[in-house]
Amino acid sequence: MSRVIEKYLPGVHKAAGDTTPPDVEAILAAIDFSVWDALASQMKPDLEATAQEAVTTVFATLNLSTEGSDLFNLSDTQALEYAEMRSAELVGKKWVDGVLVDNPSAQWAITETTREDLREMIGQAFAEQWTPAQLARHIDESFTFSAGRAEMIAETETAFAQTAATVQTGKNLGATTKSLSMSNLHDIDDECDLAQAAGQIPIDDPFPGGALHVPLHPRCCCVEMVHVPKPTKEPDND
Ligand SMILES: [Zn+2]
Numbered sequence: 001m002s003r004v005i006e007k008y009l010p011g012v013h014k015a016a017g018d019t020t021p022p023d024v025e026a027i028l029a030a031i032d033f034s035v036w037d038a039l040a041s042q043m044k045p046d047l048e049a050t051a052q053e054a055v056t057t058v059f060a061t062l063n064l065s066t067e068g069s070d071l072f073n074l075s076d077t078q079a080l081e082y083a084e085m086r087s088a089e090l091v092g093k094k095w096v097d098g099v100l101v102d103n104p105s106a107q108w109a110i111t112e113t114t115r116e117d118l119r120e121m122i123g124q125a126f127a128e129q130w131t132p133a134q135l136a137r138h139i140d141e142s143f144t145f146s147a148g149r150a151e152m153i154a155e156t157e158t159a160f161a162q163t164a165a166t167v168q169t170g171k172n173l174g175a176t177t178k179s180l181s182m183s184n185l186h187d188i189d190d191e192c193d194l195a196q197a198a199g200q201i202p203i204d205d206p207f208p209g210g211a212l213h214v215p216l217h218p219r220c221c222c223v224e225m226v227h228v229p230k231p232t233k234e235p236d237n238d
Pocket of ligand 1 (some may be wrong): 123221
C-alpha cells in the first residue's frame with residue numbers, strides 16, 4: 001500500500017515553509033482498492049460456513065429437527081444470503097449476478113476505515129513535514145496494514161455472521177427477545193457487563209452501549225442468545 005501511495009507523495013510532501021495543505025481527498029481517490037475485491041471471494045465461503053453452522057446450532061439447542069423443516073431451509077438460505085451480502089459489503093461492494101459492483105451504502109467497509117486511517121497519516125505527514133520515506137515506513141508499520149488487523153477483522157466478521165444467523169433463525173422460530181452471555185475472557189468491566197445485566201431485551205433493540213448485536217467491541221467473545229418461546233401444546237380436540 002505504501003508503494004501505491006508513494007506515487008502521489010509529491011503532492012503530500014511540501015517544501016519546508018509551504019503551508020498549503022495537500023489535496024488529501026484527491027490522493028485518497030487515486031488509490032485503487034480493487035485488489036481488495038479478492039477478499040470478498042475469500043471471505044464468502046468462511047462466512048457461509050459460520051452462518052450455516054449458527055443456524056444448525058440454534059435448531060440443535062432447541063432439539064428441533066432440521067429434516068424437511070421449512071423454517072430450517074428458510075434460515076439456511078438467509079444465512080447464505082447474509083454471507084454473500086457481507087463478504088461484498090466488507091470491501092465496499094455488492095454482488096450483482098456474481099460480479100462485484102460499487103455499493104455506496106456499504107456499512108462497516110474495511111476499505112472505508114482504511115481510507116480514514118490513511119487520511120490521518122497523510123495529514124500528519126504534512127503537519128510534521130515527513131519525508132516520503134518516513135510516511136511510507138509509517139504506513140507499512142501501522143496497525144491498519146498489519147496482520148493483527150487482518151486477524152481482528154476475521155474474528156469480528158465471524159462473530160457478526162454467527163450473530164446475524166442466530167438472530168434471524170431465532171426470529172423465524174418466534175423469538176422476540178435476546179440476551180448476552182458474557183465470555184469469561186472479560187477481565188475488565190465494559191459495555192458487555194451492562195448488556196449482560198440488562199437481561200432479556202427486545203430482539204431489535206440495541207444493547208446498553210448502543211451496539212445492536214454481538215460483538216459489542218473488537219475482540220468481544222460474548223455470545224448473543226435468542227429466546228424462542230416454548231411451543232404451547234395444542235389441546236387435543238378429539
Ligand atoms: Zn463482550
